[in-house]
Amino acid sequence: MPPVNPDSDPRIPYQLPNPPDALAEIVIPQAIPSDERLWVPQAENVWFRPLCLNRSQGYWMNLLKVRRSGVLSRHRHPNAVHGFVLKGRWHYLEHDWVAEEGSYVFEPPGETHTLVVPDGVEEMITYFQVNGIMYYVDPWGKPLGYEDVFTKIDMCRRHFAEVGLGADFADQFIR
Numbered sequence: 001m002p003p004v005n006p007d008s009d010p011r012i013p014y015q016l017p018n019p020p021d022a023l024a025e026i027v028i029p030q031a032i033p034s035d036e037r038l039w040v041p042q043a044e045n046v047w048f049r050p051l052c053l054n055r056s057q058g059y060w061m062n063l064l065k066v067r068r069s070g071v072l073s074r075h076r077h078p079n080a081v082h083g084f085v086l087k088g089r090w091h092y093l094e095h096d097w098v099a100e101e102g103s104y105v106f107e108p109p110g111e112t113h114t115l116v117v118p119d120g121v122e123e124m125i126t127y128f129q130v131n132g133i134m135y136y137v138d139p140w141g142k143p144l145g146y147e148d149v150f151t152k153i154d155m156c157r158r159h160f161a162e163v164g165l166g167a168d169f170a171d172q173f174i175r
Contacts, residue, residue, distance in 0.1 A: 023175050037163040050173040059131040060149045066117050066124045074114040079131035081107035088124030090117045
């Protein structure tokens with residue numbers, strides 16, 4: 001067997017340094033945690049698990065966990081949202097499809113919809129990437145509130161401090 005040319009061996013890691021100002025990667029071994037303290041309460045029987053809170057680009061990625069059926073929220077997105085259902089199912093009142101375990105959902109910019117977890121679903125967990133804000137509205141578009149990456153960071157810091165992990169526990173998710 002001829003010797004392997006080190007320049008052509010695909011198993012050799014990249015040999016040059018990364019840019020000095022590049023941000024650190026985020027690796028979360030147990031994204032769906034067994035430690036309930038890592039779920040940040042958002043509403044009654046609704047929590048999120050932060051994965052990436054990107055303040056420089058204004059988006060966040062999280063797992064949304066719901067342990068109740070019914071309407072979760074009515075909201076509008078000015079930017080695209082991506083979702084992947086890990087457990088359970090949900091739908092929007094404004095559409096005839098159901099997002100079930102294994103489903104991917106693309107929500108286009110400008111859409112307003114009402115998220116519902118149907119009866120019989122004990123727990124729903126969906127991975128979401130939200131770009132920009134979630135703008136909460138009533139059925140006629142009257143503003144009720146909003147969430148953005150900064151309100152998410154504040155919620156995380158407050159919660160992690162309250163459960164004894166320390167407010168700075170949230171820093172590992174912030175880029």
